[in-house]
Amino acid sequence: MGRLQRKRKRKWKKGVVEDGDSVCSKLVQWMGEKDCALPDNIRWAYFNDTGRGLFSTTYLQKDSLLIRLPKRLLITVHTVLQSCIGNWFCRADHSQAFSNQQVLAAFITWERHLGHESRWDAYIRSLPREYTTPLMLSGREKAALPTYLRDGVHVQERMVVEAYKQLVSTIGKRSLCEHCGKSLLADVFSFPSFQWAWNTVNTRAVYVKPTTSAVKLRDENTLALAPFLDLFNHSCLTNTTVEETAEAYCLFSSGEWQPNSQVFISYGPHSNCKLYLEYGFVVRSNPHDVVPVTAEEVDQVVNSICEVTSKTFCKARNELIQQNRLTENLCFSNEGPSFTLQAYIFLRAACGFDKNLFQQKIFAYEFTEVERDIINKIILGLLCDKIEDYQQQVSSMSQLSPCSESFGLARTLVKYHLELLECIHKKLFMVK
Known part of the structure; x- marks a missing residue:
């Protein structure tokens, strides 16, 4: 976990x-x-x-x-409301709602600081002292990540930073802790302490049936620590x-x-x-694993192989692509290229344009032999490009030493994705 x-x-x-x-x-x-x-x-x-x-x-x-x-x-939002910090989240002057995870993280931060005086002390002491999620990466390690991982890390970082800023605003002028006399913000609710608690909730919470709450939440009240x-x-x-x-x-x-x-x-x-x-972990031979592909990567291969269509056709194709959300779930999995990846390639590369016919083709998954050959040619080009890119990524990431355990996991993840791409390439295009 x-x-x-x-x-x-x-x-x-x-x-x-x-x-x-x-x-x-x-x-x-x-x-x-x-x-x-x-x-x-x-x-x-x-x-x-x-x-x-x-x-x-x-x-x-x-x-x-x-x-x-x-x-x-179970530690839930209801548990938080019964604690001495519960009133922080129920004040009538709150203009913003809180997230379920944010409230639980604040509670774990507080209870951890109480030490043996906390009712939950035995549980909190059983929690990991450190985590291996990408929030633990250094600046140089984040810079060394491939784009698809770095973007995901930035999303995680923004979430925890924004949650912490709102918590700081909620605590407001409460400068000293009534329990220990220390600074609430500098000592009790410091950012590292809150980030540890955020990781705790993110990696260990279970989902429970949604319930109503006196706290104004911006998501369903469905998380609990168990x-x-x-x-x-x-x-x-x-x-x-x-x-x-x-x-x-x-x-x-x-x-x-x-x-x-x-x-x-x-x-x-x-x-x-x-x-x-x-x-903060990865699994070898994960049957649910996918290697993401961007529309820009596909377009680059299409433009290098196929003739560019007219602006009229491009606009009509793009409308069909957007209407059917065909830029989502572009990826390679253990089964090969995803349906949306093949459909997107077809719409970007096929000659001429007939909206009704093309829509029928992509949903019935019925392509002519010539169309299938074009799709396979582009998939091959895309695979070769990504294999080369991932080989360079693995080599580049291996140069970074010493590194954190979290970065080591990221490097392992890229290696697993490289292995998956090579396996798909062998299965689809290598001569038996």
Whole structure:
């Protein structure tokens, strides 16, 4: 879940490495004191490949209950409203709405500063001290990223900076903390502290049924932090079923798990770009992975291969492209070029123009042999260009040393994308 694996003393046992500290033990003890009975067969450990996670000491059959977490142990906006900072978000003079993630991040920042006096201290101490999301990249590392990753990082940065600025405005003239006497902004709600809390919510929150709130939110009230449950790691090859009642949040396994094997859940069918930007990790052979393509990249190849059409035809084509949103989801996946990529290539490269006929062709996916040859020729050119570009990117990123773990993950992601492009090229165009 975007957590940085910490090095500790470890003890080998049946393929898992048990944690040598008491953080998780204290978390389990705390949850027991809150009348939350965790399954006896689900335990925490360190694994060589994924770091901290959960495993089962017994065989788990399909649809087994993994965890039943009482609603009172979920950290939600309602939890924040019951705390001493809840009134900050309910003042009548707020002209702007808050985001769900922003409110939870502010609460985690506050509770972390309370230390042992926080009701949530055992949970907060179980959280990672650092994260590997791209928010942790240095300036030179961000500059070394390929454009498609750098743009995504900038979006993440703008979100957290704008959320922090609004929080600072909300705190206003409250210069000193009533709890410790320190500066609220410089010491308690410093930007690094808030960014850590933002990463915590972003990488670990679960979705719950939307509820109404006294806080004016600009998104649905659907996020919650779930102690212990957030120790489950992600796998692309499994799924989980959620059952939410008025009293509890329950998680069920959709597959079978052998004794002493790590139990995974799915965070969703996410590409590696999504996993890296949101959670701070990537997955080799991710079946949901895609390599993005821009319309400009396609246009460049089309213009180098095909004759330029008249302005009248270009305008009509562009209207059809925009009406059908064919500049979205331009990518290569494990299945090859996406439908929209092929449709966009056809509309940019085909001779003549008949709106009704062209629309029928792209939706029925029926092209003549000549049209298919043109599309394949452009796809080949596009693949060759992107393979060359990604090879240069990998080489350039490898020169940056020393680097953060987050940048190392970005470099690995680009390598995975290069491998995917080369695999597609081999599958589609190499002579057998």
